[in-house]
Amino acid sequence: MESVTVAVLSAAVTVGTPILYATLGELFAERAGVLNLGVEGMMLVGAVSGFMATVHTGNHWLGILVAMAAGCLVALIHAFLTVSLGVNQVVSGLALTIFGTGLSGYLGKDMVGIPSPSPFSSLNLGFLSHIPYIGQILFQHDAMVYLTYLLVPLCWYFLNHTASGLDLRAAGENPGATDAAGLDVGRIRYAAVIFGGAMAGVGGAYLSLVYAPAWLENMTAGRGWIAVALVIFAIWDPFRAMLGAYLFGGIEALGFRLQAIGITMSPFVLSMLPYLFTIIALILITYGSRKNHVGAPAALGLAYEREER
Amino acid sequence: MINNWFDKRFSLTLEKQMSVPPWVSLLVPLASIALALLVGAAFLGLTGNNPWQIYGVMFQGAFGTAYGLSETVVNAIPLLLTGLGVALAFRMLLWNIGAEGQFFMGAFGAGWVALSFPHAPAYLVLPGMLLAGFAGGALWGLLPAIPRALLGVNETLTTLMLNYVAILWVDYLIYGPWRDPHGFNFPLTAQFSQAATLPSLFGTRMHAGLFIALAAAVAVYIIMKHTTWGYEIRVIGESHQAARYAGINVAKNILLVMLISGGLSGLAGFCQVSAITHRLQESISPGYGYTAIIVAWLGKLNPWAIIVVSLLFGGFLVGVYMMESAGLPAATVSILEGAILFFVLAGEMLTRYRIRLERRNA
Numbered sequence: 001m002e003s004v005t006v007a008v009l010s011a012a013v014t015v016g017t018p019i020l021y022a023t024l025g026e027l028f029a030e031r032a033g034v035l036n037l038g039v040e041g042m043m044l045v046g047a048v049s050g051f052m053a054t055v056h057t058g059n060h061w062l063g064i065l066v067a068m069a070a071g072c073l074v075a076l077i078h079a080f081l082t083v084s085l086g087v088n089q090v091v092s093g094l095a096l097t098i099f100g101t102g103l104s105g106y107l108g109k110d111m112v113g114i115p116s117p118s119p120f121s122s123l124n125l126g127f128l129s130h131i132p133y134i135g136q137i138l139f140q141h142d143a144m145v146y147l148t149y150l151l152v153p154l155c156w157y158f159l160n161h162t163a164s165g166l167d168l169r170a171a172g173e174n175p176g177a178t179d180a181a182g183l184d185v186g187r188i189r190y191a192a193v194i195f196g197g198a199m200a201g202v203g204g205a206y207l208s209l210v211y212a213p214a215w216l217e218n219m220t221a222g223r224g225w226i227a228v229a230l231v232i233f234a235i236w237d238p239f240r241a242m243l244g245a246y247l248f249g250g251i252e253a254l255g256f257r258l259q260a261i262g263i264t265m266s267p268f269v270l271s272m273l274p275y276l277f278t279i280i281a282l283i284l285i286t287y288g289s290r291k292n293h294v295g296a297p298a299a300l301g302l303a304y305e306r307e308e309r
Numbered sequence: 310m311i312n313n314w315f316d317k318r319f320s321l322t323l324e325k326q327m328s329v330p331p332w333v334s335l336l337v338p339l340a341s342i343a344l345a346l347l348v349g350a351a352f353l354g355l356t357g358n359n360p361w362q363i364y365g366v367m368f369q370g371a372f373g374t375a376y377g378l379s380e381t382v383v384n385a386i387p388l389l390l391t392g393l394g395v396a397l398a399f400r401m402l403l404w405n406i407g408a409e410g411q412f413f414m415g416a417f418g419a420g421w422v423a424l425s426f427p428h429a430p431a432y433l434v435l436p437g438m439l440l441a442g443f444a445g446g447a448l449w450g451l452l453p454a455i456p457r458a459l460l461g462v463n464e465t466l467t468t469l470m471l472n473y474v475a476i477l478w479v480d481y482l483i484y485g486p487w488r489d490p491h492g493f494n495f496p497l498t499a500q501f502s503q504a505a506t507l508p509s510l511f512g513t514r515m516h517a518g519l520f521i522a523l524a525a526a527v528a529v530y531i532i533m534k535h536t537t538w539g540y541e542i543r544v545i546g547e548s549h550q551a552a553r554y555a556g557i558n559v560a561k562n563i564l565l566v567m568l569i570s571g572g573l574s575g576l577a578g579f580c581q582v583s584a585i586t587h588r589l590q591e592s593i594s595p596g597y598g599y600t601a602i603i604v605a606w607l608g609k610l611n612p613w614a615i616i617v618v619s620l621l622f623g624g625f626l627v628g629v630y631m632m633e634s635a636g637l638p639a640a641t642v643s644i645l646e647g648a649i650l651f652f653v654l655a656g657e658m659l660t661r662y663r664i665r666l667e668r669r670n671a
Contacts, residue, residue, distance in 0.1 A: 037465065041647075077651060081651065081654055081655060085654075085655055085658040085659070086658060087654040087655065087657070087658050088654065090404050090465065091602075091606055091650065091654060092650075092651070092654055094406065094602055094650070095603075095647050095650035095651050095654065096647065097647075098599060098602075098603070098643050098646050098647040098650065099643065099644060099646075099647025099648060099650075099651070100647070101640070101643050101647075102640045102641065102642065102643025102644035102645070102646070102647055103640075103643075103644050103647075104640070105638055105639070105640025105643065106356075106638050106640045106641055106644055109638040109640070217640070221473075222469075222470070222473050225466060225469050225470065226470075228466060229463075229466045229470070232463060232466075266481055266485060268477045268478070268480045268481035268484065268485075269477075269481060271473075271477050272473070272474050272477045272478070275470040275471070275473045275474050276470075276474060278466070278470050279453075279466075279467050279470050279471070282456075282462050282463060282466060282467060283456045283460065283462050286456070286460050286461060286462045286463070287460050290460065290461070
């Protein structure tokens with residue numbers, strides 16, 4: 001039982017990591033006032049392009065970089081439409097998901113069934129990896145997992161303790177006042193959306209280069225949507241996003257291991273759990289946020305249009 | 310950086326236009342499709358295909374023969390029903406993107422009736438399937454509507470999550486308790502009785518579901534344009550706040566609209582399993598519920614326009630089957646669909662404004 005618990009918690013980190021990357025990116029975009037429902041599409045584009053780059057070069061770090069770049073490029077479409085043209089953010093994001101799903105399927109058609117030539121291996125962190133329980137759960141993973149241990153506090157620090165972070169939040173809370181203070185709301189929002197694309201790309205690449213490691217059409221299976229949901233669950237806070245991603249990862253990991261502790265359930269019903277869990281979490285957190293008067297950035301989803309001078 | 314480069318050389322200003330002439334609002338969707346196809350052609354060309362030949366095959370396949378046309382209509386029926394469902398919800402700013410799941414639950418409801426009453430006559434079993442199909446979809450629309458109406462829980466995410474749940478539910482049934490014992494272990498239910506089959510038209514795969522879908526379009530039009538309820542929906546669609554001040558019960562309308570929106574997609578699921586697949590199986594939808602979002606938006610949420618657009622996209626799907634047999638992945642269609650939606654969104658904005666691009670004097 002003990003070993004199963006540790007295994008589930010350790011798997012929770014691995015399963016949660018791709019979602020965590022995507023969630024952090026979406027969190028930045030939303031904090032700047034732009035809702036991007038294209039995360040699923042951006043993740044898929046990242047997954048396939050990162051995988052292709054790794055297959056062609058044999059270097060998985062290059063794969064991660066290419067995935068980031070590809071994520072940025074498709075996010076740029078959303079940024080142009082919603083920030084420059086001010087179109088409906090919901091519909092533009094949906095279009096991005098449809099587009100990205102198609103693009104990844106098209107590009108990846110010759111990649112199906114090839115194993116990654118250069119999978120990430122787990123990286124031993126010396127004494128950290130040998131701490132009982134904690135070492136096994138947190139420090140026996142690959143470099144991309146460790147990167148999130150740095151990234152999450154960095155994101156938190158940037159948002160809450162730097163001038164640029166304040167500007168970004170201001171663009172999402174009160175773009176009019178931000179503009180009046182002499183800041184370029186459009187530029188801030190572009191940057192945030194593009195960062196979101198890069199992170200979604202990495203999240204996707206984690207699936208195709210570390211987790212699987214192979215390319216499968218639609219391999220994200222809704223994880224991009226779960227990332228969008230986790231931003232709400234996290235109340236737009238990076239540390240809570242980390243918690244949420246691992247919680248979610250734990251649910252999925254638990255599903256796979258229920259059999260190990262003697263519970264048999266239809267695999268189809270097991271696969272429903274993450275989605276049902278997300279719905280329940282959304283309901284609970286929305287209820288809680290209403291009571292505590294915390295919530296979304298005030299200008300989330302609204303285009304900012306400068307008044308005539 | 311790009312911004313900087315651009316700003317130094319050009320000034321781009323948008324001037325608001327007060328009214329958009331009607332020919333423009335027709336031109337935008339057409340131009341969007343044309344531009345998306347052009348971008349798609351460039352993309353196909355760059356990846357080593359002959360785009361014009363592919364488009365030719367698609368068009369010829371969908372609209373060039375009597376058989377192709379009938380198949381276009383076959384695909385347009387579920388697109389019309391799901392598109393109407395999506396449009397009704399979108400009209401109220403309810404982002405119901407769960408049409409795919411609602412479609413599957415409609416198929417489940419209809420399948421349940423058909424499999425439970427294999428010996429019932431058509432005049433009993435077909436209406437029963439229709440009602441159960443509607444109810445299945447309506448339930449799946451209502452589930453996310455309740456937390457939305459009571460607590461304001463984001464319906465975009467919950468409706469989308471429920472798509473996966475519905476598809477897994479049907480998978481569970483066809484791989485498990487409902488699997489046909491005489492089906493050689495394929496994931497299928499037993500075939501429905503002859504009585505549970507919607508009549509076909511002209512000996513093609515076109516079926517009486519066409520009339521159900523057209524009737525639904527008329528009903529949605531009448532509701533939206535000629536009833537107080539439709540008026541309320543439109544007011545809520547402008548602003549939830551304003552609607553509350555006007556004394557409209559927003560929560561009640563959210564529940565009702567999502568129920569009907571889901572029900573319409575459920576009807577599509579019923580039509581599909583009754584007339585086309587005659588059983589529950591894995592491939593009952595090539596993503597109708599997602600294409601419905603594009604159909605609804607391209608049709609500007611107007612029922613008449615949605616009829617036309619669903620025919621167009623029905624043809625699109627037939628064209629895709631043709632492409633697949635020519636060796637192109639089915640995913641190509643999603644690229645084109647996404648691109649069309651991008652261009653429509655941009656086009657709508659640009660017609661609302663007049664763009665003035667001027668070169669700056671350096």
